[in-house]
Amino acid sequence: MRGAPTHPGEGRRALAMLRFAPDGATIGHELVDPDSPQLTVLDLAATRGDGIFETISIGSGHPQALDPHLRRFASSAAMLDLPAPDLAAWSAAVRAVAGELGAIAEGFVKIVLSRGIEGDDLPTGWAFAAPSPDFTAARTEGIRIVLLDRGYRHDVARTSPWLLAGAKTLSYAVNRAAYREADRRDADDALFVSSDGYLLEGPSSTLILRRGAHLCTPRTDLGILAGTTQLDLFRYAQDGGLTTSYDLLTADDLLTADAAWLVSSVRHAAPVRGVDGAPLPVDRDLTDAFNDFLRARTG
Amino acid sequence: MRGAPTHPGEGRRALAMLRFAPDGATIGHELVDPDSPQLTVLDLAATRGDGIFETISIGSGHPQALDPHLRRFASSAAMLDLPAPDLAAWSAAVRAVAGELGAIAEGFVKIVLSRGIEGDDLPTGWAFAAPSPDFTAARTEGIRIVLLDRGYRHDVARTSPWLLAGAKTLSYAVNRAAYREADRRDADDALFVSSDGYLLEGPSSTLILRRGAHLCTPRTDLGILAGTTQLDLFRYAQDGGLTTSYDLLTADDLLTADAAWLVSSVRHAAPVRGVDGAPLPVDRDLTDAFNDFLRARTG
Numbered sequence: 001m002r003g004a005p006t007h008p009g010e011g012r013r014a015l016a017m018l019r020f021a022p023d024g025a026t027i028g029h030e031l032v033d034p035d036s037p038q039l040t041v042l043d044l045a046a047t048r049g050d051g052i053f054e055t056i057s058i059g060s061g062h063p064q065a066l067d068p069h070l071r072r073f074a075s076s077a078a079m080l081d082l083p084a085p086d087l088a089a090w091s092a093a094v095r096a097v098a099g100e101l102g103a104i105a106e107g108f109v110k111i112v113l114s115r116g117i118e119g120d121d122l123p124t125g126w127a128f129a130a131p132s133p134d135f136t137a138a139r140t141e142g143i144r145i146v147l148l149d150r151g152y153r154h155d156v157a158r159t160s161p162w163l164l165a166g167a168k169t170l171s172y173a174v175n176r177a178a179y180r181e182a183d184r185r186d187a188d189d190a191l192f193v194s195s196d197g198y199l200l201e202g203p204s205s206t207l208i209l210r211r212g213a214h215l216c217t218p219r220t221d222l223g224i225l226a227g228t229t230q231l232d233l234f235r236y237a238q239d240g241g242l243t244t245s246y247d248l249l250t251a252d253d254l255l256t257a258d259a260a261w262l263v264s265s266v267r268h269a270a271p272v273r274g275v276d277g278a279p280l281p282v283d284r285d286l287t288d289a290f291n292d293f294l295r296a297r298t299g
Numbered sequence: 300m301r302g303a304p305t306h307p308g309e310g311r312r313a314l315a316m317l318r319f320a321p322d323g324a325t326i327g328h329e330l331v332d333p334d335s336p337q338l339t340v341l342d343l344a345a346t347r348g349d350g351i352f353e354t355i356s357i358g359s360g361h362p363q364a365l366d367p368h369l370r371r372f373a374s375s376a377a378m379l380d381l382p383a384p385d386l387a388a389w390s391a392a393v394r395a396v397a398g399e400l401g402a403i404a405e406g407f408v409k410i411v412l413s414r415g416i417e418g419d420d421l422p423t424g425w426a427f428a429a430p431s432p433d434f435t436a437a438r439t440e441g442i443r444i445v446l447l448d449r450g451y452r453h454d455v456a457r458t459s460p461w462l463l464a465g466a467k468t469l470s471y472a473v474n475r476a477a478y479r480e481a482d483r484r485d486a487d488d489a490l491f492v493s494s495d496g497y498l499l500e501g502p503s504s505t506l507i508l509r510r511g512a513h514l515c516t517p518r519t520d521l522g523i524l525a526g527t528t529q530l531d532l533f534r535y536a537q538d539g540g541l542t543t544s545y546d547l548l549t550a551d552d553l554l555t556a557d558a559a560w561l562v563s564s565v566r567h568a569a570p571v572r573g574v575d576g577a578p579l580p581v582d583r584d585l586t587d588a589f590n591d592f593l594r595a596r597t598g
Contacts, residue, residue, distance in 0.1 A: 015340060037336040039345055041314060041425050046338055047411065048471040049348025080472065081479055112346065126340050149459045151451040153494065160448045162480040164473055171470030172347040173379065174463055180380055181461040195452065195494070 014100030016093045018113075018125030026086035026125075029093040031100070034128060043124050044115040049171030051114030051124075052076035055204075057265045058098045058107035058129070062298040065265070066094060068228040069111075072168065077113060079167040083123055085113055090127070097129035106132040106295070108266045114170065135267045139291050142273030142282045143188040143262065147251060148178050150192035150200055154248070157223035165223025175203035189262055189270070191254075198222060199249040205262035205270070206230040209253060210242075210283060216253075219246045229263045229294065236293045251275075259283035261290070268294040313399030315392045317412075317424030325385035325424075328392040330399070333427060342423050343414040348470030350413030350423075351375035354503075356564045357397045357406040357428070361597040364564070365393060367527040368410075371467065376412060378466040382422055384412055389426070396428035405431040405594070407565045413469065434566045438590050441572030441581045442487040442561065446550060447477050449491035449499055453547070456522035464522025474502035488561055488569070490553075497521060498548040504561035504569070505529040508552060509541075509582060515552075518545045528562040528593065535592045550574075558582035560589070567593040 015034035019027040032038060044050040054069040054076075070087045077085055094109045101107045107129060114124045157165045164171075178190040191207060192200040199207055199218050206227030208217050215237050220226045234244040247253075254260055260272040260280055269290035271282040314333035318326040331337060343349035353368040353375075369386045376384055393408045400406045406428060413423045456464045463470075477489040490506060491499040498506055498517050505526030507516050514536050519525045533543040546552075553559055559571040559579055568589035570581040 034341070035339060037338055038340050039336055039338040039342070040334060041337050041411070041427055042333070043338070043345065044475075045345040046342065046413070047344075047352070047409070047469065048475055049469050050472050050475050053346070080476065110346070112340070114345070128340055148461055149455075151455050151459055151462045151464075153450070156448075156450050160450055162447055162473065162476040163450045164476055165450075167472075169470075169472040170346065170348050171468075171472035173349050173466075173468040173470035174461065176343075176347055176349050177379065177461040177463055 012100055012102050013128070013130040014097040016097050016127045018089065018093060018127070020122050022122070024083055024122060026089040028089060029096060029127065031096065038126065039124065040117060042117045044118055045112065045124060045170050047118070049169060049173070050080070051112060051170040052080060052082065052168055053110060053112045053170060054168060055265050056094060056109045056111070057132070058101060058109060059295055059297055060105060061098065063094050063098055063109065064294070064297040064299065065228040065232055066091060066299070068231060069265070072226065072228065073111065073113070076167040076169065079161070079164055080169065082113060082115060093127040097127045101129050101131065104131045108132050112170065132266050135270070138188070138267055138270040139287070142271040144186070144274035145189045145191050145202070145262065145272055146182050146185045146187045146276055147193050148181060148190045149195060151195055152223060153196050154194040154198040154222045157221065163223070166225060168225055178203045187274070191262070193251065194222065197250055199251065199254060200224050202262045202264070205264040205267070208233065208261045208263055209249065209257040210259040210286065211257055213242050215242055215244045216247045216249065218249055227263065229265055229268065232294065232297065233263060233269065233290055236290070255280070259286065261287065311399055311401050312427070312429040313396040315396050315426045317388065317392060317426070319421050321421070323382055323421060325388040327388060328395060328426065330395065337425065338423065339416060341416045343417055344411065344423060344469055346417070348468060348472070349379070350411060350469040351379060351381065351467055352409060352411045352469060353467060354564050355393060355408045355410070356431070357400060357408060358594055358596055359404060360397065362393050362397055362408065363593070363596040363598065364527040364531055365390065365598070367530060368564070371525065371527065372410065372412070375466040375468065378460070378463055379468065381412060381414060392426040396426045400428050400430065403430045407431050411469065431565050434569070437487070437566055437569040438586070441570040443485075443573035444488045444490050444501070444561065444571055445481050445484045445486045445575055446492050447480060447489045448494060450494055451522060452495050453493040453497040453521045456520065462522070465524060467524055477502045486573070490561070492550065493521065496549055498550065498553060499523050501561045501563070504563040504566070507532065507560045507562055508548065508556040509558040509585065510556055512540065513542045513544070515544045515546045515548065517548055526562065528564055528567065531593065531596065532562060532568065532589055535589070554579070558585065560586070
């Protein structure tokens, strides 16, 4: 969530804590003050990053791509052996906090499920809503990225599931370190590459390349997240006559692409204008079309 | 921290929250109720696992190996570009909560420094003390372990520092998944191996092998933690006439060792009695000597 800060007073923030019965069933949610402490220092979210999350964009009051986000939430929970989230209860919590945002053009809801307090056998969960930062610059001027080794081979999700590659976990210290490394190299964002040379994903985004009238993105069996925004954009592009595919891609594919984007739920489509200092062409028209489409989604 | 639970009422728990001035200077600590919420859902410890920790054992009231732990805490902070911790203030917090534990044989203090609330530019920190679980079985009967691929090459700390290999971060979801994988394979613990075949460390322990009158442990430049307990044991062993070294080790070295241990601050020395289902000899005398020494440390 890197962007210019929102203006003070622009939009409200809201927090709903999920409530669980002693048997683990989800009772519902309760709206509470987002600035008051809600977690003990024994919560495994805070001590072990042992939980999962999703971030859902809110466009003019509508949660966008909510069902794919909730499906991915459930998939991450399964990968971490967490109790299966009650998606109806989570959906209600998302809508409740989104409804508290007031009349803003763009916001987001972050949902988090942690394993809870160690020894308690009950999860902790919450949904937090806030206005989105202003990503106009990234969406229009584009971003300069660096390629960073993620350390893992491309097949690690298959060989070593305990590494949780492809789960959206709270253990994101490395993703944040990648942003700091990008800063150090005078770039705006990073793209992870497998230790055997395949393009993966950004710390919180999905890569899309254009070559002529064809869009492609890294295969989702490489230990990366299946992109919800990328999926919506592929459907939109197919409706517009473009073809799409999931491929094994290398740095050469990126450097010779006609255009490239890092896409994500809240920043939407950020055109890549530079890779490791080398310029990349920006497709302004398609970028604008992408972002107009993403902003206008009502589901 | 896997062991039999302590008896109810045996020892107290205590929590000190570190307090920081607006300029980031550490003011001191404040004792608070460990069961009351202290963290907001916006703390980067809980949302990104973006922070560091250490766990210090308390033996008969004495924090053990406190200085090495604090030095490693500072080293982890530097690797994550966190503000350098005020070690005198942290030391005072450790002693304060340890003093609240009451007269127990073994306890521990966990110290945590997170990047704080996103956008606030002030860290969050705490020291939590509790009685230790009962690790008698692991220390005497030994543990069965499985070797698990960590996915990273042995040289990743040098090539890719943004992966934070060798920092003790709050992003430990993978470490906990490794324990669950060990459970699935009917084992008690795991030992990570680099993707190119070198023995690394346990999810929260350091490996020591014995071959004759020589002890060895994996080199600390492999993206692993420099073990505080291992360091104390090497000094103890040298005083007893054993030689010691830091080496590149493989599974063969483990399987042909005369004895092996996973050592850590709270569980102390757990002899390895099985590796991936193959039995390993347990050196009962040296194990007992190790644990007697570790328990008796007064600093």
